[in-house]
Amino acid sequence: MYKRSKGANGTGRVGGHDTAGLLPLPRGAAGGLTSAEVARRTGRGEVNDMPSRSGRTVGDVVRANFCTRINAIIGVLLVVALIVGPLHDALFGVVILANTLIGVVLEMRAKRTLDRLAAVGEARPTVRRDGRALTLAPAHIVLGDVVELGPGDRIVVDGTVLEAKGLEVDASLLTGEAEPVLKRPGDDVMSGSFVVSGSGAFVARRVGRATRAARLAEEAHRRTLVTSELRDGINTLITYVTYALVPVGIVLFLGQLGAGDGGVSEAARRTIAGIVPMVPEGLVLLTAVVFAAGAVRLGKRDCLVQELPAIEGLARVDTVCLDKTGTLTETSMDVSVVHEIEQGVRVGDVLGALGALDDRPEAGMRAVIDAYPAPKGWTEKESVPFSAARRWGGATLTDAAGTTVTWLLGAADALLAPGHSVLVAVDAYGERGLRVLLLARCSLPLSEVLAAPERGPYATAPVALVVIAQRVREEAPAALRYFAEQGVETKVISGDNALSVGAVARGLDLPGGDRHLDARQLPDEPSQLSDVVADHAVFGRVSPHRKLDIVTALRSRGRTVAMMGDGVNDVLALKAADVAVCMGTGSPAARAEAQIVLLDDDFSSLPSVVAEGRRVIGNIEGVAHLFLTKTTYSALLAVLVVLVDVPYPFLPRQLTLIGALTIGIPAFVLALAPNTVRPQGHFVRRVLRFAVPCGVVTALATMGSYAVAHAVYDGDREAAASAAALTLFLVGLCVLSIVARPRTWWRVLLVLAMTLCFAVVQLVPSLRTFFQLELVGTAAPCAAVGIAVVAGALLESAWRIARRGSVDAAERDLSGGGVLR
Template identity: 60%
Template sequence: MNDHARTDATGTAVPAGTPTGRHPGLSGAEVARRVARGEVNDVPVRSSRSVAQIVRANVLTRFNAILGVLFAAIVVVGPLQDGLFGVVILANTLIGIVQELRAKRTLDGLAVIGESRPVVRRDAVAAPVATGAIVLGDLVELGTGDKCVVDGEVAEADGLEIDESLLTGEPDPVLKRPGDPVMSGSFVVAGTGAFTATKVGRHAYAAQLAEEASRFTLVHSELRSGVSQILKYVTWMMIPVAVGLVITQLIVEGNDWREAVRRMIGGIVPMVPEGLVLLMSIAFAVGVVRLGRHQCLVQELPAIEGLARVDTVCLDKTGTLTEGRMDVTELRTLQGTAEADAVAVLRALGAADPRPNASLRAVIDAYPPDGTGHRVRQTVPFSSARKYSGARLTGPDGTGDGGSWLLGAPDVLLPAGHPALAAADERGARGLRVLLLARTDRPLADPGAPGTVTPAALVVLEQRLRPDAGHTLRYFEQQDVAVKVVSGDNAASVGAVAATLSLPGAERPVDARTLPQDPAALAEVVEHGTVFGRVTPQQKRDMVGALRSRGHNVAMTGDGVNDVLALKDADIGVAMGSGSEATRAVAQIVLLDNSFATLPAVVAEGRRVIGNITRVSNLFLTKTVYSVLLALLVVIWRVPYPFLPRHLTLLSTLTIGIPAFFLALAPNNERARPHFVRRVMRFSGPLGVVAGTATFVSYLVSLRLYSGAGSRDAQTSAATLTLFLVSMWVLAIIARPYTWWRIALVLAMGGCFAVVLVTPALQVFFALRLVGTAGPWTAVAIAVAGSAGCEAAWQWVGRRTA
């Protein structure tokens, strides 16, 4: 909840901390006693996993357990250089922990900035406090857009309407009177009031629901679920292959069980894509940190990914395309009304609302209440469903009956064809907002209200366009993301604003009151329309559902309480930091600086994460495929496994580990596409088969070329050379499109391997020794053929998936 300005009896704004003159609330001593008894709203607001959870999640993984057991086996049989993969495990784990802790600090800091601060009345003074500082019996003030943070009982109500749909599913707001219950998790859509906290902490209704998930719960993510699916397949594939490899190597090696164990471990270790999960975590964590610099709070981490997949963005005009503030530019009286009389009524209406919206705030700024003239007897607060507010007034001298007055949308209050509508429409077509001041012949509480109204004046407001709105709309157009402007304002006015920003389709605004009720027909209209006006909160929700029914990934942005339901139902909800607390509570992304221009950065970050994880997944899974194929071929041919763990650790580090780290964090503007697992396997499967086949052929040739004592290292070196060269070509393929640093990265990895081959100490350490010329050149020739096969497979698959 924001620190709302309050008003005194005359409507003059007073700061928080000023005595209210109403129920005083708890005293300081009573608060202290309740705190001592533990009667505090102590539900922790978690913005991320705890440190212990982060460490546990990065250490206690399935593959860390597998590789840990294999490392222990290597420690027993030796030599230790075959246990280099253990160092990789440790490095991966530490990097993952550090990156997630860094992201946690960013999230926690942003969460504190965006945390709600309910207004609580104590010792007759209203002041904002932290949500966790509310105690049992506190008197919590409520206004439009506020979220009820604890359970309670209404103590004061002035037209107080609360929406409980997020809890009960009931779509209609509930009018609350003193004594009525209030559930935490509901929010105010109209009116003001206060309630006494009866349940706090874990006893509150919303807190009990929240036990199932933290505030930053991992919602569905195709990327995460896809990687998990791949890892599940790899785990089940490893078991039979590993058993066959163990049996084969023990039989082939005879009495040398230590060598058999080393070769068996060398076959199993590369099957594990251990760095894939790490790099995905790093990519998300770095994304959080980068967006944090833009004052963007990501309340659910996969929302970065989700917004990158969005193909339709629904915008609420006010607070998104336009700034929240407005200015009164004209007061046009109607039907002989004196301007002084209209101004006097407007002053009274301004004084009647302690939580004015942006439109009424502009009226108050132009005609501030002065404590004289009409007095307020009864009020009806503004709501997005009604499109008007009202008050019953005394006469100009403060006595007698001054009638019931309304301030709202002209096209809602007046019948079609009314002469006053022409003037309102003419101004609305210029992008101005127009309010009608009118007198009604019915009591405000009458079910048939507003009844017949008598126009008194048109209040014309000028809306301020956000300077960055046009640039942001053009970005979405360039990225093939459809933009729908969905507003409660007059359709012509909204269309004029959108046209000013050069939004395609803005010249054909749609009045939502004419939208069909049938879901299929509604989806057809929304699919082809761009600008919609006079949209009710329920219609916003229906329109989001209609777009999703057409297969669209929909993002909804907004800042008002009328956007809550649509934000909740959208694939991704984006709220402004200055918006209502209810809006921020249901959104996955909160723009703390209220800048609509931050959205392109979020989309770009999501595309970077998805595109780069897809790219490096091809590297990791190519290795898994060729490792499994090599193991199967070894079992079938009943030959010693060609590699020791140290060889594949070296290859994995140079052709996958180091390059993948840089590629995963590089810029990437590719549009996110669905079916992550299918697309990755379609590329990595053929490449892995080609790489594994070329390597095994090279190994079989080396078995014929080299025999006798000391031939094992030569055979292994020839196979290693072939596999390295083919893997380098795979890396070169995946690094496309080339930039200077990507070319330098590929060349640097090749240079590192060359250093190993020509440095005697490294030759001994890695057991790599190229013997003669026939073996090495044969290995190179086979690698060239294998690389050509990889290129052909890549091009073929690329054409089929284009």
């Protein structure tokens, strides 16, 4: 034993145990490094310097916002505009710079929030130094440190095992081999693996970027772990636009050379005016802003979003898989009653002795420890820690009288042969929602039971049933109702008795809570497994591998699955799910695999994450409608002026103004607005179904207005362009009013504010002169307004058709057995 000191968090507890009263450890390897050795190794840079998973570095954020394909295109056009035209026509460059700076500021704010939350939820391994045990951040571990291990611990550096007591390590996240491996002194352990059962310590041999986990993390950094339809769709749209820019720009430039009389400079200026609006410059920016703002909002609710696209992913989820203990019920439990089967056994002393051997007790054993203190005079000869895979643990103990007995404690159906009479009593307790542990005497040595586990049930004699009451989380019923109302199916998968899990589910009014199944009865054939999993809502006696099978089976049916768990037995399923969610008090291994961590253990926060995801999806889709409508009408206007062989009607500054009032400013407001619309799939198709017809109507209306005004003003291009600009603004305003639905007071006020801003430009002489927007007379302006009204009616029809198509597609999804996604 050794003395434990206060850790970096200032507490006097390590791993959930009191740290006072423990004796100092002798000097040497087992006692860890000295402070002087740590200082020397830190000075040499032999520290576990790892990038934070919570977000990008400051440099990454700045580069991601400035060094983009969009900014490169805009930058080239800006340079050309500064060379060939007046400074007024380079106004679009200032707007892009301002937008990018806003994006950097907002994303940095989100990064600070995520880093703060990540520090709170970070796993803090126990490290021995100067003969004491300290809890440290992983980044403070140095080469040669002695790191302690216990159940659920995630191994954060590579090393060599120094001590081992039933130490089983699962490296499936690194190697793909799902079977835990028993580790002995001298064996290697790799960062990224986690402890399934037992305890021990190892010496750090590789730290920082030299570790196995660091190399894998660098590979993972080049790919996103969470699928984002929004990100992929926007990248696809940007690619389409980029391919279209070059040919359209060349054709427009050549057309302007022939149609105008200002030479190359004027042709270049008019080409820039036609090309700049085609670039959806704010779309990528606002996507990052919306995700970042969502992370900040969730951070205020103590939700750590370790991968931003997970916000979107959870909003698209149609199936949520929940572990019972720690999610629906609290991790703390109470021993309700001990049902003695064999008389004359001091059950309390046996339970106290077994509990004293467990350094990292699971919830059931913690209840036993709290109820029964360790007896005096008992010694341990051999022990096996509890394992979720075995579902039992045990020890060979010698009591104060010198009698040696092997005791096992765990699930009754794992320790008794099928059909045993005691199992009837166990089921009776389970139907009341109670958890039951069996205390049994074993006639075989522990080593033989481990070597041939099938012999265990026939070599045990039941001694007592330890009945444990579970505390249901107060927030669980409301969260389950929310998912049911949103059409999200909930499935409970637990290692406990199926009857007990089903009783808890029924008590929470879980839809389908009466359809429970023992996971040991699940078929192995994939198609049959998929059907059975779909037909049941509650599963008990689920091993870690079966949890993985259930999640995989659901995904094979086209489901989008969120897995919520907090134990080491949930890690494989968390890894396989579309979105992984973990409680803040979950095991370090589970928290490391989760994209979303509920730091305050509040299950009711999960609906907030779903709602935030819906806000993200709905708002980005609305913003995309605006930007892609502008891209469409800009491209079509460029083609039309070439076909009719006329100069491009607008100057860059005019389109900058119209774009800012109908798209840029409103998009920022709408991107952060509340939105509860249920997500649907096919993002690119849905956006184009709206944007292309709207863009076509806008371009035709604008060119029609220009033609009418050109005739009215007898060829005065500047006056005709002002009338066409009025039509373009009004039609753009119609598109904005459609995207900004439903018509709440603030959305109406937003449209009116943009209208007022355009009116101010017309009424203030200096602004009117700056933008060269001079409406002359009444005939052409009235015609421009009339054309805009007709175009608005056509836009309304296009919107209704697009909306009807979306509803039809959703109904087809539902009729096919799926859900809206």
